[in-house]
Amino acid sequence: MESMNVAATDATPEAGSDAGVLLAETDGGVLTLTLNRPERLNAITGELLDALTTALRAAAEDDGVRAVILTGAGRAFCSGQDLKWAAERGEGIDIRRELGEHYTPAIKAIREIPKPVIAAVNGAAAGAGFSLTLPCDLRLAAESATFVMAFVRIGLIPDAASTYFLPRLIGPARSAEMMMLGDSIDAERAQEIGLVSRVVPDAELMPTARRIAQRLAAGPRSLAFIKEALQLSASNDLDTQLAVEERLQEQAAGTEDFFEGVGAFLEKRPPSFRGR
Numbered sequence: 573m574e575s576m577n578v579a580a581t582d583a584t585p586e587a588g589s590d591a592g593v594l595l596a597e598t599d600g601g602v603l604t605l606t607l608n609r610p611e612r613l614n615a616i617t618g619e620l621l622d623a624l625t626t627a628l629r630a631a632a633e634d635d636g637v638r639a640v641i642l643t644g645a646g647r648a649f650c651s652g653q654d655l656k657w658a659a660e661r662g663e664g665i666d667i668r669r670e671l672g673e674h675y676t677p678a679i680k681a682i683r684e685i686p687k688p689v690i691a692a693v694n695g696a697a698a699g700a701g702f703s704l705t706l707p708c709d710l711r712l713a714a715e716s717a718t719f720v721m722a723f724v725r726i727g728l729i730p731d732a733a734s735t736y737f738l739p740r741l742i743g744p745a746r747s748a749e750m751m752m753l754g755d756s757i758d759a760e761r762a763q764e765i766g767l768v769s770r771v772v773p774d775a776e777l778m779p780t781a782r783r784i785a786q787r788l789a790a791g792p793r794s795l796a797f798i799k800e801a802l803q804l805s806a807s808n809d810l811d812t813q814l815a816v817e818e819r820l821q822e823q824a825a826g827t828e829d830f831f832e833g834v835g836a837f838l839e840k841r842p843p844s845f846r847g848r
Contacts, residue, residue, distance in 0.1 A: 652699025
């Protein structure tokens, strides 16, 4: 097991905390990234997003990482943009620049890493914290988790690609209701509308996430192709998507894992995939 702190100091460090704003731990091919500003409910700063982007880009190139878990320290997943931090910056914030330089790279890093990413939502996911869960491939929620598109409460629009991902996950009508009313939903309701795939007792969240991540980490190279195919399907017509499947299936059929899978099937044994 390897662990490290990413971004050694916070721009506004919590009292008594000298850990990094993002914790990274690798175990058995699974990288767990933990948003680590618990005294601020893991509220977002540019530094935190940059650390997340850096970690995901490094993981994309690391053959030792085959699946990723994203979660939060303490009692929240992420409470969204740290408004106190923003207000204390006397020069103010250029919102468009902030989104382009910090939020967009982090969202794209989650989508572009050719490995499954699981959001393990351990508490409140609000505003841009909610948005961070949406580009993940799988979302698991603790029973105490809540989800709220809080932007409208302060006169803003949902950002960090939430207007792209949320309608594709739960449909435009439910998305409009969540975004325009800004009401919070609990984990049970999130599962009912298809926002999360599983709800588990709080104490079982990380063990469950790790079991699923370990299963994915032991999976074939084709998981990356499945992720790519699903992403492209969001905007493709039928003919274009059929062509995507042809291309990716050709790539999958040329991997070592395909030959291992066929061999294991013929020999009636479990396959031993290596992600190659």
